[in-house]
Amino acid sequence: MTDTATDISSVNPEQMKVSDEVAIDIRNMNKWYGTFHVLRDIDLTVYRGERIVICGPSGSGKSTLIRCINALEEHQKGSIEVDGTKLSSDLKNIDKIRSEVGMCFQHFNLFPHLTILENCTLAPIWVRKTPKKEAEETAMHFLEKVKIPDQANKYPGQLSGGQQQRVAIARSLCMKPRIMLFDEPTSALDPEMIKEVLDTMIELAQEGMTMLCVTHEMGFARQVANRVIFMDQGQIVEQNEPEAFFNNPQSDRTKLFLSQILGH
Amino acid sequence: MSDTHAQSVGFVQKTQIPPSPPPAAETGAFKWMRENLFSSTANAIMTILGILAIYWFASFSLPWLLNGVWDAENLSQCREILDGTSGACFAVIAERWNQLIFGFQYPSEEYWRPFLAFLLLLVAAAPVLFSKLPRKMLIFTGLYPFIAFFLIWGGSIWVPVFALLGFVAGYFAFKKLEKQSFAMGFFGGVIAAFAFWWVSGFITPDLSRIIPIDLPAVPSRDMGGFMLNLILGTVCISLSLPIGILLALGRRSQMPLIKWICVIFIEFIRGVPLITLLFVANVVLAYFLPPGTTFDLILRVIIMITMFASAYIAEVIRGGLAALPKGQYEAADSLGLDYAQAMRLIILPQALKISIPGIVNVAVGLFKDTTLVSVISMFDMVGMIRGPILASTDWNGVYWELFLFAALLFFVVCYGISQYSQWLERQLNTGHSR
Ligand SMILES: Nc1ncnc2c1ncn2[C@@H]1O[C@H](COP(=O)(O)OP(=O)(O)OP(=O)(O)O)[C@@H](O)[C@H]1O
Ligand SMILES: [Mg+2]
DSSP states (O other): OOOOSTTTOOSOHHHHOSOSOEEEEEEEEEEEETTEEEEEEEEEEEETTOEEEEEOSTTSSHHHHHHHHTTSSOOSEEEEEETTEEOOSOHHHHHHHHHHEEEEOTTOOOOTTSOHHHHHHHHHHHTSOOOHHHHHHHHHHHHHHTTOGGGTTSOGGGSOHHHHHHHHHHHHHTTOOSEEEEESTTTTSOHHHHHHHHHHHHHHHHTTOEEEEEOOOHHHHHHHOSEEEEEETTEEEEEEOHHHHHHSOOSHHHHHHHHHHHHO | OOHHHHHHHTTSOSSOOOOOOOOGGGSHHHHHHHHHTSSSHHHHHHHHHHHHHHHHHHHHHHHHHHTOOOOOSSHHHHHHHHTTSOOOOTHHHHHTHHHHHHOSSSOGGGTHHHHHHHHHHHHHHHHHHOTTSOTTHHHHHHHHHHHHHHHHHOEETHHHHHHHHHHHHHHHHHHHHHTTOHHHHHHHHHHHHHHHHHHHHHHHHHHHHHSOOEEOOOOGGGOOHHHHHHHHHHHHHHHHHHHHHHHHHHHTOSOHHHHHHHHHHHHHHHTSOHHHHHHIIIIIHHHHSOTTOOOOHHHHHHHHHHHHHHHHHHHHHHHHHHHSOHHHHHHHHHTTOOHHHIIIIIIHHHHHHHHHHHHHHHHHHHHHHGGGGGGGTOOBHHHHIIIIIHHSTTTTTOHHHHHHHHHHHHHHHHHHHHHHHHHHHHHHHTTTOO
């Protein structure tokens, strides 16, 4: 059995879409690190309100892909359009897209010298020019949503990993993003903290946020995602609805990967 | 429940044994000495040798210090009072106090001016050093350079006033243009400030004639003594910090031209001894200037020392920037902060905190290096001692007392700076660190 990228996308993405409005449009995108070809011919259209889970073996380029979407990494070929704005080297465009797209990192990356509240109000105040008082109200609203309003005046170093990641989510939400990117948000956490973060993300999904999430939490994928994307060696190998993806994987590479992460 | 258990319970003591003091030989000073000074034969020998060395040193320095003469006109009078016994001649410090502090040319009826400037310096520095003080005090800090200049150099008040207004004009231009872009605001501000100064250059002489508010002017060449060290130290440290930050950021810039300018500047300055730069300031700069222009010597020296210190500070800060995890830059970027905001709000506060020990190290070194200006015939404290005081017939030969005094003054300042930095580090560390 050969598994080239073309004959494997088992379901036409058109059938999976939840709305007609395109949130992210990636066309024929390629990226190199020096001479190393990390991403090859990526084509991906994300519709508004979609929840997409990206999985794949380590080094397959999952992080690189979602970091290209908010221009933390530069792509060399092809095009990326976010909310109709085309990513180019123009700094104005990049800043605009970044303020529309929230991102959560594996290691939270909270600002350790600022309190939780200041972490959440910083970007609204400086980027959106929101008045301080209003920004603080918004921040408290989202901190309540992630269930840690009482920690607002502490410093990140005084919180547990799970709490820090929830603050990171709240910090992104304070910018009122239209799209959220998650890069393995739970993989640096202890098992008992994973749930509290996943719960927050599920709630977010239920509210209709457009989400792209790199994760190996397959339970989360089954429950929340309406599309699962499998990447290997810089390519999108397979994408499908979660049920079909897990129960009836098409390519050998997907089968091997699924047997490895679900098998034990 | 068995009988054995019931019986064994009987052996449990009902009352707590009151704490008893350890045996006498094990307490207090004895215990400490036995553990620390005489724990082994080798240790005991070292302790005894150490005590002997201290005794030997104290046996001649203490009488010399305690027997010191504080009141005498000159060295021979001092020797008469001592009458052959061992003793220091501190009278030179008392007699030449003003010269040591202000130099030998600053008009004595104006001593209150630098002294007042020094007191105000403490007020101006306080809110910068202690973040608990009201932030409103920073307004005074911003005004201080102009007040201090007016006090120390004197002349017409309109010169510092217009200098200040130039900065204000630049600031407003910056604020106006900043909305378009940071770079535009920055250059707009600089241009506005220079334009203002250029215009005010025509107004100042007339205005000074019409509304004369002035203090007697004291030219730069009359500055001297410890005052000169303090002026150079304060000005150069406060200028080299922002310049060092810019150089450090420039060195990490993506733009090759800016990066290479910064690299070449830093590496060149670090490869040249300060004393060479000072000679350049003294001789060579004057050679390049058109004849007839007077370019203040102190200003030239300040430029050189500032360049020297900022190159070192840049390297210290670069270390701090490199020590920050990449995630901090990415988080700032992903929130949509632009470069200036990310640096000012996220990166620099953390990088500077890491760099405090290194920066203080440079600052202390710089302050001591200000004594090097004595080799280009400026009469700072060391210059005063080596020149006018030791060369005078009255005090020819009182090296120890004078240099001891100079060492003490520098020690007090430098030790103060280092203690402050340790305190600051402790302050910044509470609860912030991950
Ligand atoms: N800055 C970089 N320079 C060079 N190569 C890089 C860089 N970042 C990532 N790579 C390489 O690109 C490939 C894809 O990396 P990426 O981080 O996207 O993988 P990933 O799928 O997220 O893996 P993981 O599950 O381990 O996070 C890897 O082989 C990695 O070694
Ligand atoms: Mg990754």
